[in-house]
Amino acid sequence: MSLLRVPGTRELPMRVTTRRSASAxxxxxHGELDLHTHRLLTDEAEALLAQPQPQLRHLIVDLSQQTFCDSSGLGALIVIRQRAAAAGLLTTLVGAHGVMERILHRTGLDYVFVxxxxxxxxxxxxxxxxxxxPAQDNTP
Structure with missing residues (x-):
């Protein structure tokens, strides 16, 4: 899991978690995908793509816990799709909702991504x- 902290605060505006199977x-x-956080996502994807994984076929970006996205975030998704395609992977977006779902539709990116x-x-x-x-322990 990668975390990003905003200097001078205790907030974590974004984190990226990774789950793997043989082919995906x-x-x-989780959180805001914007000018200040997009590199966290692209760095995580680049690190993943740098590792040889011959059975890997799908890169899935789960946006169900994403709370905000600006043009830098959209750009990061496009860069990830291009790099994944160069590695022979299909990039799929799941869980886009609310404003993010409308942005993908209005920009035509819902036709670019599966x-x-x-x-x-x-x-x-x-x-x-x-x-x-993994199951989360919500006890204090």
Whole structure:
């Protein structure tokens, strides 16, 4: 998991978690994807793509926990798609909702990316078994 802290605060505006299976990797964005945080996502994707993984076919970006996205965030998604395609991977967006879903539609990026409402929908459509998130302990 990669975290980004805003200097002078205790806030974590964004974090990226990674889950892998034999043929797919999921990069889940939690928080704001913007000018100050987009490099965290692209760095995580670049590190992943730098590792030889011959069975890997799908790079899935889970936006279900993403709370904000600006043009830098959109640019990061496009860069990730281009680099993944060069490595022979299909990039899929899942969980885009609210403003993000409208932005993808209005910019035409919903035609550039393969998009699904949820990871479960992508799993069914692509014939994958995606790695699950570990159970979280919510006790204080």
């Amino acid at each position: 990797v999921v990069l889940a964005v 998009c699904y409402q949820s990871a479960a929908d992508a799993e069914r459509a692509l014939g994958l078994t995606l790695p699950r998130l």
